[in-house]
Amino acid sequence: MQIRQTAVSPAHNQHKLNPSKEDDPMKIKPFTLILLALSIILLAACSSAAPETVQVEVTRVVTEIVEVEGEAVEVTVLVVETVSEAIESEIAAEETMEEPAAEAPIAVAPQTDSAESIAPMPTPSPVGTAVPPADMFFQDYGVNPYILTSADNLSTFSLDVDTGSYSIARRYINDGLMPPPNAIRVEEFVNSFDQGYLNPPDTGFAVYADGAPSPFHNDGTYFLRVGVQGYDVEEEFRPAAALTFVIDVSGSMGQDNRLGLVKESLQLLVDRMRSDDTVAIVVYGSNARVVLNPTNGSDRSTILSAIYGLNSEGSTNLEAGLNLGYELANRAYKPGGINRVIIASDGVANVGNTGPEALAAQIRGYADSGISLTTIGFGMGNYNDVLMEQLADNGDGNYAYVDNMDEAERLFVDNLMSTLQTIALDAKIQVEFDANVVQQYRLIGYENRAIADQDFRNDDIDAAEFGAGHSAAAIYAVQFVPGANGRIGTVNLRWQDPDTRRVQEISGTFNTWDLSSSFESAPTHFQLAVVTSQFAELLRGSYWAEGVTYNDLRIWADRLAAQMNDADVHELASLIRQVSS
Known part of the structure; x- marks a missing residue:
């Protein structure tokens, strides 16, 4: 349900026998001694447990010259030879050609008529059977505990609309691997899915809250979902954009056709550019250089020629690429327009300043x-998730991971406006729980987004950027005071308008009578958010997910996929099914 709130004005928002000897200097007699070797074919009875261990004997005809009583005699010999492994290999090969191996069940979004992916969705492999990629960098942010409301009734955090963690986990699972626990950020799983919120008609944001008993616990635990929906902007009404692509062309980008996927992904965005937009391109390997100065968005051929002409080279001087990219973006700045640097990289930096903090400090002023x-x-393999996420956070932006063209299309086509146009800066949430009703609570996720309670209204504290039409949700596990009824809590949202820099705040309340009586009677999007959060909890080995099983989640995910008929939900159900099997 949408919770009661104050009205605000819109923000400007995965073996040969020896060959016969045909020529011999010895004289051959006119008679031939023929030796016959009886050929017996032995068929090994195949047990039901090992049908592949069939052995056969094969007859081969061989002509040889032998000496008998001092005479050279041509002898024809039938040789019996036992063959096992070679026959097995041939049979296996024939069976493979005749009938393909069955694939793990999967339901994915239908292919579009757009460019065919050069990095197609991989066929799912049995999870845990593949070789893990080397040099993957993630960070452990810990797991939030339960908090006694009587000790601290305020929960404050920065909103997060990133989705990179879920896409990386999906790639691992589809490659037959379990993702590393440190790669899991619960909020990025939850926010990879539509929350089902209505677009606010005449305000900048709407705040929502709903809840229901947990289907996985018998200790009185309830799940709450607190969410925010930003107003949407039709693409035709968006401001002119000045985009600067900063593309990693270092040697590592030549692996697995990474650079090829970058090219196809960026083409999707270029195809959406207008005549009043500009696109500039900076590339970096050992050094950085400008490949394309700001070019009119309608000149697609020039822009795409520059993109498709790129090749991998050298080391990775991300610092040089960032600095040059921002300098170019600053010169192409459009007052009142969308001004954005878009980095496409594997996150590796090995020349110059390479740490997230040092690099982030250099871009803060531009942000x-x-x-x-x-x-x-x-x-x-050779991918730095930490660097990519922290750069986005410090650059007032968002972080995504593209593992296939479906994800690229989601980013640059389906969610173009939320990717490009910012409607809020420093967006923060503070939930004030009522200690008379809520005994204890636990925020699931957002560990690296925590903000000190006293800094909620400190406008010098950096928080999240929010794009047009974006939604974000947080899942809480709560336990109520026995028998208590009334106000569960008040949700406060605070943000800064990107145009006027005016700070705005709205709030709303949520009560016990607003809860659903059972999990299955709760809104399907709420159920999906909870199932997704628990999937992430299991993947990261959270203590608080004890008692929840992948099979539990599979049952709910399969049901939701059937009910919602959404390609993204079918994909989630497939991922859970692969892990649970």
Whole structure:
């Protein structure tokens, strides 16, 4: 349900026998001694447990010259030879040609008529059977505990609309691997799915809350979902955009056709550019250089020629690429327009400053002056998730990971406006729980987004950027005071308008009578958010997911996929099914 709130004005928002000897200097007699070797074919009875261990004996005809009583005699010999492994290999090969091996069941989004992916969705492999990629960098942010409301009734955090963690986990599972626990950020799983919220008609944001008893616990645990929906902007009404692509062309980008996927992904975005937009391109390997100065968005051939002409080279000087990219973006700045740097990389940096903190410090000033950042990750093995996420956070932007063209289309086509146009800066949430009703609570996820309670209204504290039409949700596990009824809590949302820099705040309340009586009677999008959060909890080995099983989640995910008939939900159900099997 949408919770009661104050009205605000819109924000400007995965073996040969020896060969016969035909020529011999010895004289051959006119008679021939023929030796016959009886050929017996032995068929090994195949047990039901091992039908592949069939052995057969094969007859071969061989002509040889032998000496008998001092005379050279031509002898024809039938040789019996036992063959096992070679026959098995041939049979296996024939069976493979005749009938393909059955694939793990999967339901994915239908292919579009757009360009065919050069990095297609991999066929799912049995999870745990593949070789893990090397040099993957993630960070452990810990797991939030339960908090006694009587000790601290305020829960404060920055909103997060990133989705990179879920896409990386999907790639691992589809490659037959379990993702590393440190790669899992619960909120990025939850926010990879539509929350089902209505677009606010005449306000900048709407705040929502719903809840229901947990289907996985018998200790009185309830799940709550607190969410925010930003107003949407039709693409035809968006401001002119000045985009600067900063593309990693280092040697590592030549692996697994990463650079090829970058090219196809960016073409999707170029195809959406208008005549009043500009596109500039900076590339970096050992050094950085400008490949394309700001070019009119309608000149697609020039832009795409520059993109498809790129080749991998050298080391990875991300620092040089960032600096040059921002300098170019600053020169192409459009007052009142969308000004954004888009980094396409595997996150590796091995020349110059390479740490997230040092790099982030260099872009902070540009972010404060209105140039936002989007970081897009590519590749498995030699990939730095930490760097890509933190750059986006410090650049007032968002982080996504592209593992296939479906994800690229979701980012640059389906969610173009939320990717490009910012409607809020420093968006923060503070939930004030009522200690008379809520005994204890636990925020599931957002561990690296925590903000000190006293800093909720400190406008110097950096928080999240929110794009047009974006939604974000947080899942809480709560336990109520026995027999208590009334106000569960008040949700406060605070943000800064990107155009006027005016700070705005709205709030709303949520009560016990607003809860659903059972989990299955709760809204399907709420059920989906909870199932997704628990999937992430299991993948990261959370203590608080004890008692929840993958099979439990599979049952609910399969049911939701059937009820919602949504390709993304079918895909989630497939991932859970692969892990649970």
